[in-house]
Amino acid sequence: MIPLATAHLKGPHIDFAGLSPLIALLGGSVLVLIVGLLGSRWIRAQAVPSLSLGALGAALGLTIWQWNAQKSIVSGALRIDDLALVLNLVLIAGAACTVLLAWRSLAAREAAHGEFHALLLSSVAGMSLLAAAQNTVALFVGLELLSIPLYVLCATELKREHSLESGLKYLIVGSVGSATLLYGLAMIYGATGTTDFAGIASALSNGSLATDPLTLTGVALCVAGLCFKSSIAPFHQWTPDVYEGAPTPVTAFMAVTTKVAAFGVFLRFFDVALIDTQVSWGPALAVLATITILVGNVGALGQSSLKRMLAYSSVAQAGYMLAGVVVSTQLGVRATVFYLAAYLFMNMAAFAVIVARERQTDLGDSIGALAGLGRERPLLAWPMTISMLALAGIPATAGFMGKFYLIDAAVSGGYTWLGVAIVVGSMISLGYYLPVIAAMWMREAPAATSPNDASVLAPTPGPLPALAGGSSELDEDGGPLSGSQPEVLVVAVLAGAATIFFGVIPQPLFDLVHGAGSGLGLF
């Protein structure tokens, strides 16, 4: 063994400014984990989520502080540009909504608060990493940092069988997806000899490497892996089961932020690194997008569980957004990012209402829980109505502007039929969005809505052993879950209002996503 010759090895230069949002998120994660161990129930139930919000706020502030930065950090592994920063904003907003929705939830309580929020924050960190990833290693690290906490989060309602099933299913199928992606990345590395996105792009632009079977197999496996993460058909099948089983705040989190991260990396990896194989993957993704739009919309018809319906709906929406990736133009990137932001508002409004209704009635997330909501609680009914209309793409909502933008991108990118598929999909989607509205405004409220008490959940006596995730500090009797829940209402109303606001005055959002499209070097 040769001893190191130089006495002093210089540490690498670290751009803390660029990393600061990530550091805030991960530091927050460690902090809430420790605070979750301390003191009284009050500290756990109130201080931990507050700290979690604080960490998100810090990350938000640091992201804004980094605005207009154009730099590569960690020796080119991460790229801090408008795309990453805008997606960071969306991610942080989504996570903040989740923290609010989970404030009084069973899931957070059963996971002793600290664990729940620590996992949440580290998952957000993974997404943030993924959105900025500029080489395949960072991509995979981000993906796993995103996924592993999510597997656990899905199973945080320990006493509910479906929650555990959801977590386990997600773990198994998700691992297959990750493995597929890893194979793909390995093959691309084997073909091009580099992990760097720019390096891969320049390697593919020379010679016949772009049509090499090894490369293309790698691309195929990457397509499959990423499609899995963003629930593109036929890799979507885990979505309905997992969404339905997971605790609702976690479902909301998954539905919104996972998509943001997955499409972030879709855009960066395919539109930068693999741009020279676009002739190969473009049509394939377009076909997948069409299948996804059809499968998602058709599958959502006739679902009585709202979460399941929204799961299929999210599959369909993923299909819409894929159109922006397929065309690989600046307009496409902008349209996708715009839709991601709109998607955040639309879905958060819907999920907030579902969370509220789950606590107010014992009907769970069934569509019957919404019956008569328009008369009883208009403040919940309006956000849900707006959200459904926006998801269906009715004008004067952000969803309409987003779809309009995507269709525009698809048509001007030469994929007119994909635009037609989006329109047809939206048409079918009315078939399951409108019944929700009808249930709220045109059906009578069920006669007796008893608050969701503990007896429904059939609790096991005594705390569970630590292995099962239970803890001795588990707040066994947290009191009834119903009652006022202003933070859920705030999320619902704000998200609904934002959906309308950006439907009527979309210009701020247009301006925000404008830079995101310019940074990738597309035309």
Place this chain on the structure above:
Amino acid sequence: MLRSYLPAIVFLVLGGAVGGAFAVLNSVIGPRRATPHKQDPYECGLPSEVKRGMRFGISFYLIAMLFILFDIEVVFLYPIAVELRAYGSYALTETIVFIVLLFVAFGYVWRRGALEWR
């Protein structure tokens, strides 16, 4: 280029076909006579002494897993300890951060009661 994978594919297909064929043939034409010996976990040797149904304490797995985790993480400290002088203050701070995080995890595990035998 594809051609070079051809032998591998042929091998895979053949292997699968032959193995599958034998398995199918066995189940179709093989005689099925159950004897007590055939039902044993091992068809040869002594009958098992241990009662079936005995279970390990579930805490065993937990503690074993945690041990392995911390074990592996501590192993990372060795190379740094050996070459710390060469790397200087940068490595020292990194190591301290690493150890602090390790202790956070340790404290968490301890406090959550994962180390108590139940």
Place this chain on the structure above:
Amino acid sequence: MSATTYGWLVLLFPLLGMLVTALGFRSLPGRSAGWIATAAIFLSFLAALGALIKIQGLAPEHRQVVSSLWSYASTVGIDAQMSILVDPLSVFMILVVTGVSTLIHLYSISYMEGDRGFARYFSYLNFFVFSMLLLVLAGNFLLLITGWAFVGAASYLLISFWYRRTTATSAGIKAFVINVVGDVGLVLGTYFIFKHTHTLDFLKTFQATSAGAFGHASNEGDLVAGCILLLVGAFAKSAQIPLHTWLPDAMEGPTPVSSLIHAATMVTAGVYLIARMHPLFELAPAAQDVGAVVGAATLLIAGTIGLAQTDIKRVIAYSTMSQIGYMIMGVSVGAYAAGLFHLMTHAFFKALLFMAAGSIIGAMAGEQSLNRMGGFRKAMPFTYGCFIVGGLALSGVPPFSGFFSKDDILLVTGERGGWHWILYVAGYVGAFLTAIYTFRMIFRAFHGEPVAEARELNLKSHPPHLHHAEVPRNPANGEEEDTDVGFPGPTHAIAERALPMRVAMGVLALGAVGAGLVQIPKVDFVIDDFLRPSFAGSALYEPHTKNGLLVFGLGLGTVLALLGIALAHRIWVVRPGMATSIRERFRPAYVLFVNKWYFDELIDMLVVKPAAAAGLFARDTFEQLFVDETLIGGTTGIVRAGSAAVRAAQSGFVRYYAALLVLGVTGVGFYFLLQT
């Protein structure tokens, strides 16, 4: 505050008024909804005055101010902005609209007092004013179309206000459908223009047009097509032939609505549109000619129909059509200031006439037929006075307002020369007819033997109980009225008894008398000078050269009006039997007029019947066999089968998911390997 800030305020107040009255319909006590709504419009009027002062403080060449609150979408080739254009033309319009609206709101407080839908009525009315102001303040086509459609919707809501009356609902539907035809014309016309100019903004459109977006020759194909489509919109909104049939039916709405929407404001939107788009129309003389001819035809045909109708509100409605015909003709031949001047004076005297008619209808407990009226002169002196003032202004007797404005239009038309002489003559024939039918109405309602209702009013017992039927019936078809849904039933809203009505009518009467004085030929040119900045680029704007023609026109107008009044007096007062004998002698003409030139039947035959036949075929044959069974059945079948398939694939077993995952990976992998 700048002129545009005032412009936004003008829009804001009616919107707030609408929201307050709409949301507070349960909690607002008594009649406060009416006062809130009136106050909102009055504030809007004050803001309009503010805008006027500010805009006059600017240099004439800077009097076109655009203000944009935000841009809706300026990314995908469209510059859709939330922008208003404040210039003399729009300020003129908002002044007329808010001013007249304030008075009519005030009138309505008394007129609708007994109505159950009081708050609903005022929130509709405020919504209408907001839409109308949006229409005239719009700084781009998008907002114009929005306001245009909103106005149609408000009109529909108000015509069908008494929604259990079958006549009211069918009239509302008719108005809405015809208005939508106009909306389609407007949108398509906008498209034709947008295709060349690539902007929705008015001023930019005009700049692009003058810079040659349509080429430099006049009558370029797309421009003419666009302008004619805009005209379709204008015709539908302004009840011009052949899209006029909804207006007489619209009289089913409450009388103040007829006064505000179907006389003073909404129906003049077409006039405003042509005036606003004058830079486009001047490059498309063919479209201008279409407008002028249709306007002239409408003023003649409507005038003749007015001679034969017996429903008092319908007579005024046909008169409205006829007067708007003058305006459309005026702005189409380049008499912009004159047309808009007439728009203003007409708003005053026609709103006044409707209000006075409302007062008589109140006294008659809802009865509108002239055949059953008579002798109200002594019983209702105030109403009579207002009717006379309005009638004289409408007939164009000097020095009432209508005299100056109508002759101004005809003067400019005559000055154009050439074939425009035909229009000039038509205009004077129309003026003669106007005088006859106006005074026919007055003489029949107010003179002669007092009917029972009039005698009852004369009794002076306090309070006199007015005669009315025990069961309120719809005078149009004898249907029993459902008084539960807002039809006021036999309430008697009479100007003589209600101060708000008297105030509103009095102010309008002053306007009807004096408004003409702002623009007397050779004396003052207030309207001309005020509007000039908006028409700066126009080649046709108010030349005024021929003094001889001016004097001749004024004289002819006076003589014709007086002759018409004298004739009406002779026929309906001096020799009561003469009307019948004239009717018998000119039987075919009478039948033609009383049947409204068979326009309803014509449209029925040409449009409704074929459409209905096609619809029947489509429903029975095409839809059942092809659409229902093949298309819908097939499509829903496919969707349902797909849904079942997707759900079947969703077995819940992870192993199947993994299998499908592998299959998917294999499929994608194969696809990519095929690319090598």
